[in-house]
Amino acid sequence: MSQPSPDERLRERLAHLPDACRALLAAMDRRAEDGGGDVPIVLHVTREGEVWSLSVPVRYKRRKS
Numbered sequence: 001m002s003q004p005s006p007d008e009r010l011r012e013r014l015a016h017l018p019d020a021c022r023a024l025l026a027a028m029d030r031r032a033e034d035g036g037g038d039v040p041i042v043l044h045v046t047r048e049g050e051v052w053s054l055s056v057p058v059r060y061k062r063r064k065s
Helices: 006-014 018-033
Strands: 042-045 051-055
Touching: 006 051, 018 051
Parallel strands: none
Antiparallel strands: 042 051
């Protein structure tokens, strides 16, 4: 029996967090539109090693009109 790849393992652990995954994708899209850069995320992990929440801090910037 083969071991799952790292991306398969991560996908399995994040499968129950669809809203967080959508927020992460949206943050990545916004960062790409701004010319690239870092997208900070915070994973909250249980003692058993399971991811129970994911936070995507959102930064707002004001543009002069």
